[in-house]
Amino acid sequence: DAGVTQSPTHLIKTRGQQVTLRCSPKSGHDTVSWYQQALGQGPQFIFQYYEEEERQRGNFPDRFSGHQFPNYSSELNVNALLLGDSALYLCASSGYGTNGYTFGSGTRLTVV
């Protein structure tokens, strides 16, 4: 049973560029959340998608946007990249009756 899969694993981008990260949730899960984890910090909630709509949003600027597809997979888009956007981006999935979230291994984004 595949867990949460994220792609790519690593990414290097230049300031001002745009990036798209992808996530496939665990089988049977329909809710996808995205988190940003800076080095030495705990994950910070970006937003959550359910039924193809953004259900909740954390304290992140509009440069961060997302999408959920009918098969429950999701994308995170970040525009106008800043050096401070360098972090591990984690996707987590959950579903009805599940306790806690299942996290993927993340995408490590480096902005230079």
Add this chain to the structure above:
Amino acid sequence: QKEVEQDPGPLSVPEGAIVSLNCTYSNSAFQYFMWYRQYSRKGPELLMYTYSSGNKEDGRFTAQVDKSSKYISLFIRDSQPSDSATYLCAMSPTGAGSYQLTFGKGTKLSVIP
């Protein structure tokens, strides 16, 4: 004041020791409490999930919640080198499947053989 406080360590213990990891929180709305383990370059893995005050045991792991003091703990008995990882506490106001998690900074644990 941050909503969730967790001592980042690092914490170094000999193999076989009992490890105690702790978090405090300020938001009374938090009702669900989790502990995640994160190995280097990996995503967090759920270890324990609790709702009520009191203790919950799973193998070598015991999670403790004291809502009156806004304090949660994770105990690891007979610690092993494979327990070396960063331990993150997380909490949410409602069932975690439908709400955002607020994490502590994580405590880095090393178990020395």
